[in-house]
Amino acid sequence: MKGAYIEIARKTLLEGLAFRVNTLIGILDTVILIAVNVAIWKAVYASTGTLQTVSLEDTITNTLFAIGISQAFWMDEYSIAHKIRTGAITNDILRPMHFGGMILAADIGRAGYRLLVEFLPAFAICALLFGLSAPASALALPLFVLSMAMSFLVLHSIGLIMSYISFWYFNIFSFVTIKNAAVLVLSGAYIPYWFMPDWMMAFVRASPFQAIYSAPMSIWLGHVNGSSVLYGLAKQALWIVALQLCAQALWVLGRRKLAVNGG
Amino acid sequence: MKKSTPERTCSMNPVALYFAYGSLSLKALFAFRIDAVLRTLAVFVREFASVIVVYLILQRFPDLGGWNMNEVLFLFSFLFLTYAIMIALFTGFRDFDMIVNSGKLDLLLIRPRGTMFQLMAYNSDYLATLGHGAVGITLLVWSAQAVGIVWNPARVAFLLLTLVSGVLIQGAIFVAFSCLSLWFGKSGNVFRALYRNSRKIAGYPLSIFPDAVRSIVLYIMPFAFVNYFPAAWLLGKTDGFWPGLPFLSWLIGPLLFALAYVLWRFSLLRYSSTGH
Numbered sequence: 246m247k248g249a250y251i252e253i254a255r256k257t258l259l260e261g262l263a264f265r266v267n268t269l270i271g272i273l274d275t276v277i278l279i280a281v282n283v284a285i286w287k288a289v290y291a292s293t294g295t296l297q298t299v300s301l302e303d304t305i306t307n308t309l310f311a312i313g314i315s316q317a318f319w320m321d322e323y324s325i326a327h328k329i330r331t332g333a334i335t336n337d338i339l340r341p342m343h344f345g346g347m348i349l350a351a352d353i354g355r356a357g358y359r360l361l362v363e364f365l366p367a368f369a370i371c372a373l374l375f376g377l378s379a380p381a382s383a384l385a386l387p388l389f390v391l392s393m394a395m396s397f398l399v400l401h402s403i404g405l406i407m408s409y410i411s412f413w414y415f416n417i418f419s420f421v422t423i424k425n426a427a428v429l430v431l432s433g434a435y436i437p438y439w440f441m442p443d444w445m446m447a448f449v450r451a452s453p454f455q456a457i458y459s460a461p462m463s464i465w466l467g468h469v470n471g472s473s474v475l476y477g478l479a480k481q482a483l484w485i486v487a488l489q490l491c492a493q494a495l496w497v498l499g500r501r502k503l504a505v506n507g508g
Numbered sequence: 509m510k511k512s513t514p515e516r517t518c519s520m521n522p523v524a525l526y527f528a529y530g531s532l533s534l535k536a537l538f539a540f541r542i543d544a545v546l547r548t549l550a551v552f553v554r555e556f557a558s559v560i561v562v563y564l565i566l567q568r569f570p571d572l573g574g575w576n577m578n579e580v581l582f583l584f585s586f587l588f589l590t591y592a593i594m595i596a597l598f599t600g601f602r603d604f605d606m607i608v609n610s611g612k613l614d615l616l617l618i619r620p621r622g623t624m625f626q627l628m629a630y631n632s633d634y635l636a637t638l639g640h641g642a643v644g645i646t647l648l649v650w651s652a653q654a655v656g657i658v659w660n661p662a663r664v665a666f667l668l669l670t671l672v673s674g675v676l677i678q679g680a681i682f683v684a685f686s687c688l689s690l691w692f693g694k695s696g697n698v699f700r701a702l703y704r705n706s707r708k709i710a711g712y713p714l715s716i717f718p719d720a721v722r723s724i725v726l727y728i729m730p731f732a733f734v735n736y737f738p739a740a741w742l743l744g745k746t747d748g749f750w751p752g753l754p755f756l757s758w759l760i761g762p763l764l765f766a767l768a769y770v771l772w773r774f775s776l777l778r779y780s781s782t783g784h
Contacts, residue, residue, distance in 0.1 A: 267697055274701040280721055281709055288716035289569035297568075416543050419550035426557035435561045440568050 249342060250350040257354025261362065268362055275316045275367035282308045282435070283375050299439045303466050306377040310465065311434035311458040313368050317359035318397050320352060320404030322421050326411035334503070345405060345489075345496065352401050381467025388474060392461035395481040399456045400428070402488035409492060412499030433459035439468075453488060456481040522625060529629040537634055544635060551639025558711065559584060559647065573716035578654035579743055581647050584711050586735035588644030590674035591707075594682075596637045597675070600627030601682035605689050605696040613779075623776060624683075624769070657742060666742065670754075673761030674734035680764035681729055687768075687775040706731045713740075715747040730764070733757040 262268070283305055290301040325348060328334040337344055380386045407424055411417045429435055431445075431454035438459040441449060449455045460477050463469045469477055520528065538544050559581065566577035575583070600607065607613050607627075616626045657663065685699040706724055710731035714722055725731040733756065740747060741754035 270697055270701050274705065277705045277721070277724070278708070281705070281712075281717070284717045284721060285565070285572065285712060288573045288713075289565060289571075291573075292569050292571050415540075416547070419543075419546040422550035422554050426554045429557050430560050430564075436564050440564065442564065442567065445564075 250346055253347055253350035254354035254357065257351045258358040261355065261358035271316075271359065271363035272367045272370075275313055275363060276370050278316065279309055279312055279367070279371045280374070282312055283371075299437070299466075300378075302376065302378050304437060305375050306466065307433070307437045307458075307462050309368060309371050309375065309377050311432070311437075311462055313364050313371070314360070314393065314396075315428075315432070315434045315458065316367075317356050317364045318400050319355075319359070320400060320407075321355065322404050322407045322417060325405075325408035326417045329408070329411045329499075329503070330415065332503075338500070345492065348405060348408075349401060352404070353397075356397055378466060380465050381470070385464050385467060388478070389461050389465045392464055392478060392481060395478070395485060396457050396461055398485045399453055399481065399488065402485055402492055403428075403453065405492040406488065406495060409495040409499050412495070412502050428454070428457065432457035433462060437462070453484045456484040522621075525621070526625075526629045530632060533630075533632045534634060548635045548638045551636055552642055555588060555640055555643045558708075559643065562711065573713045574745070574747070575713045578651045579739075580712065582651035582655055582657075582743065583713065583735055583739045585644050585647035585651060586670070586674060586739055587707060587710055587731075588640045589648060590671055590678060590734055592637045592639075592641035592644055593671070594675045594678045595640065596632045596634060597628050598679050598682045599631050599633040599636075600629075601679075601686045602633070603631070604682075604686035605694050608689055609694070617776075617779075624772060655743060663742060666738070666754075669758050670738040673758045674738075676761035676765040677730055677734050680761075680768035683765075683768040683772050687771045690775045690779050702729055710735055713747065714749075730760060733760045 286301060286304050286308065290297065290304070325334075328337065334344075337347060340347075380389060403424065407417060407421050410420050414420070431449050431452070433449075433455070434457075438446065438449065438455070449459070460481050463477065464474055562580055562584065563577065566572060566580060570576065572580055595602065604627075607616075613623075616623050616630075619626060652659075681703070685695065688695045688699070702724075706729035709717065709721060709725050714725065714732050714736045722732075725736075733753075737749070737754040738757055740749075
């Protein structure tokens with residue numbers, strides 16, 4: 246049974262590889278995006294860089310990882326919504342598999358493709374061009390990877406909730422777009438958490454947004470250590486559980502609402 | 509208003525026909541009223557998010573390559589205003605891949621009106637116009653006042669000419685990439701990636717970027733002429749660039765659009781359907 250989910254993930258990963266030109270565009274896209282943001286940080290640091298508590302190098306490292314990976318952690322809410330709308334979802338429900346599980350497998354496959362084939366080369370190029378800070382300790386590296394994996398699960402869970410809205414609301418464009426805008430501003434990719442104003446930070450701390458890029462980046466850069474690392478990881482895990490419960494509730498309620506024409 | 513019958517539509521002059529199409533687009537958009545309002549709001553929020561990022565960065569730092577926050581927001585406003593006007597005119601070219609793939613282009617080709625005219629008229633994403641336009645006007649009014657620009661007739665004329673040229677530059681880009689679609693099949697991904705990045709670069713003073721990044725918005729997608737050079741002139745900056753460049757902007761828009769039009773006519777001659 247587990248094999249079926251792995252197969253879905255593998256197929257989605259290979260699907261990405263089928264379009265070589267898209268792969269090349271994806272790499273170039275990420276390199277340009279990072280280069281632009283690095284140039285912005287260099288320019289603002291040139292004005293009062295020495296007064297900042299966090300170095301330019303650390304801010305660039307945040308840009309390389311968080312913006313680079315945010316390009317890979319892009320969920321496909323619309324295709325599920327499309328299935329719900331057209332009723333094609335009945336095919337998936339009939340399968341002896343958990344629907345959320347299938348979506349997770351497909352999301353992992355897509356993110357895996359983008360991380361390995363698009364992000365890694367782009368990251369290597371940018372690291373050579375702009376440099377980056379080493380991880381705070383030897384242990385920070387595996388913990389960073391673990392934390393980043395949980396960031397993915399947070400984004401996946403939010404995406405799932407967005408898709409399930411289409412049980413009630415025909416067009417989820419507005420919901421997904423506003424969600425993406427919130428992630429852009431609050432996740433810590435474009436504005437690292439150390440540059441967020443206090444009022445904003447207070448909100449972010451109490452929201453799942455901190456569990457996206459701020460959590461793993463604070464581990465890599467050594468802004469947290471000892472037990473606060475564990476606290477951060479536990480908080481991420483709690484958000485995943487909470488969001489998944491929410492998604493599951495929407496799924497159960499939504500399935501009751503599902504009406505398919507022409508049976 | 510009289511109902512438009514096929515006979516009436518045939519005898520309409522292009523302007524009347526354009527507005528007849530436009531009112532149909534509006535009707536289609538507002539068939540689902542709440543959805544239309546929500547979608548406009550979403551576009552507004554999405555576009556405003558990039559402004560918030562700039563705002564928050566410049567709360568922490570005094571300037572960005574010699575430009576303070578209000579000046580950068582002034583620079584930003586041109587992008588939104590020109591896009592708002594451009595998308596009302598060129599939605600058909602934005603969705604061109606889809607139009608070709610669905611075979612709809614063939615339908616347009618057999619109608620007794622120009623293909624470019626039909627593409628410009630038949631569909632307009634007015635929600636995007638509203639969303640971008642609202643951000644653009646808010647930013648322009650607010651930032652122009654904050655930086656203390658005195659609007660004399662010469663400056664107003666300069667601004668209007670710049671906006672027209674900015675719309676033409678982006679329209680030319682959309683048309684040229686639609687031509688690429690005709691030649692090479694789907695090329696939407698290349699286009700979207702380039703367009704998104706160019707717009708992102710153009711939101712900031714050109715002087716902060718290394719040459720490789722600059723050349724994207726100077727030579728590949730000349731966004732620098734949409735907002736950077738004109739805004740710099742209005743703010744009395746040159747940033748070390750040739751001072752004639754802001755005025756060159758007016759030439760570049762019409763010139764690029766003329767080139768794109770020639771390419772378009774040429775590409776349509778070579779078009780053979782997708783085979784439906």
